Amino acid sequence: MPYFADENGAIYHITADGAHNYPTTLASVLVKDGVVTLVNKEGQATADYKLWQSxxxxxxxxxxxxxxxxxxxxxxxxxxxxxxxxxxxxxxxxxxxxxxxxxxxxxxxxxxxxxxxxxxxxxxxx
Known part of the structure; x- marks a missing residue:
């Protein structure tokens, strides 16, 4: 299962079907080419994080x-x-x-x- 850590060091996971444990009240999560992009409610990308396989x-x-x-x-x-x-x-x-x-x-x-x-x-x- 792939993982990413945000700027605060909190670690989140993403399953193969796109499910994740990042708080959806903060942002939406998009995954493409090994990069996690957080998108705010206005549709703006706010951060990118590398997706780690372990x-x-x-x-x-x-x-x-x-x-x-x-x-x-x-x-x-x-x-x-x-x-x-x-x-x-x-x-x-x-x-x-x-x-x-x-x-x-x-x-x-x-x-x-x-x-x-x-x-x-x-x-x-x-």
């Missing part, structure tokens, strides 16, 4: 280490973000060419997921 990725984006060090939690959050990016890439390509991007590998080839992820991680694919 709470881990959202947290990593708002809690950077000040000294440049990378904690285990930071590393896991970064990998989680990359895995979510890989998942979105794979699903998008599955819709175009399902024979090349299957959603399931047979049990005797389950390691193919790790191979595909590493290939994606090392490439410039989006």
């Amino acid at each position: 709470l881990t990725a959202l947290a990593a984006s708002i809690e950077p280490e000040g000294d440049g060090s990378v904690s285990l939690d930071d590393a896991v959050a970064e990998l989680h973000t990359e895995i979510e990016r890989f998942k979105a890439y794979w699903i998008k390509n599955n819709e175009l060419t399902p024979e090349d991007f299957p959603l399931r590998f047979p049990a005797d080839n389950a390691g193919a997921w790790a191979e595909q992820f590493l290939f994606f991680f090392d490439s410039d694919d989006e």
